[in-house]
Amino acid sequence: MKITKISTWRVPPRWMFLKIETDEGIVGWGEPVLEGKARTVEAAVHELSEYLIGQDPARINDLWQVMYRAGFYRGGGILMSAIAGIDQALWDIKGKALGVPVYQLLGGLVRDKVKTYSWVGGDRPADIIRDIKERVAVGFDTFKMNGCEELAVIDSSRAIDTAVNKVAEIREAFGNTIEFGLDFHGRVTAPMAKVLIKELEPYRPLFIEEPVLAEQAEHYPRLAAQTHIPIAAGERMFSRFEFKNVLAAGGLAILQPDLSHAGGITECMKIAAMAESYDVALAPHCPLGPIALASCLHVDFVSWNAFIQEQSMGIHYNKGGEVLDYVLNKEDFALESGHIKPFTKPGLGVELNEELIIERSKNAPDWRNPLWRHADGSVAEW
């Protein structure tokens, strides 16, 4: 089999789909995207395509190594997102060629269903109680929300209380009938993370995500030493070579690699195994579309240490497009009490509405995250 064509379409709300065609008529789909940088990733995909056209798509490992190593410069969000989407499509082709779901090619199921969580509250945590009640009504019992709005390098006890009081309200309203992760979203500096985590301890969040920015990873062990709350991170780490450092340093209880940012299924399977060797849990990051989610789920279905999956149905980023808009086999993504069952179709298991993708790509927005500024005018981490 040979790769004959690689196409990309940027589509609402902020995603990109990739299609790899072959000379045997089998087609693979992937979702290479870095939120806010779709055009840059698209350029990277087509640079990589210069080599890929004419190659045998079955040789996923060699193609991955060529894409990663042969360009001299490597790693980072753009290149690893481009490789991720291509890798997803190559696994899709392999599964379709052999007539089995991708997880069968990865050693088969380690669980019968995957638990997911739902985002609530938006960029600035608001209406959280209402959002949680709505999603409890459809079977979710685990949620994630932003842990705070923007925080200054050193902020006031009032700012800390504002963040903590929202969490106190949730526990007041729901007790421990629900669990929730708090995403600090990189908005908190190391000194303020120490203060905020201390004040949150009594409310026992399921995890605290990105308590500091990935470039401040040396603080993870220090923060973990002061709290019993599991620390999670990974959406802004892009290869096993980054994850090895944080695993060796300790401090992270949960790794959250993004299947569309960290090199795809091939790379994230390695990251999952590394995490397990350190007794660290896996919870892949996925605020994106259906191919990204399906790729996460195939890794979750075969990774013993995978404990929960992010999915973006109803997420505040999905203005103009929802996870299943482009999916024909919507029923395969059915959530039963927040859980997803294994796909049965060959490949990634996502049947896409190509006509709609092409149509929607004609007016794809160039999504950008907002630019936040502190009261003094300085840039704030969003």
Ligand SMILES: O=C(O)C(=O)C[C@@H](O)[C@H](O)CO
């Ligand atoms: O889902 C998460 O955990 C996030 O932190 C969302 C963030 O990754 C945005 O997608 C960036 O645009």
Ligand SMILES: [Mg+2]
């Ligand atoms: Mg996050």
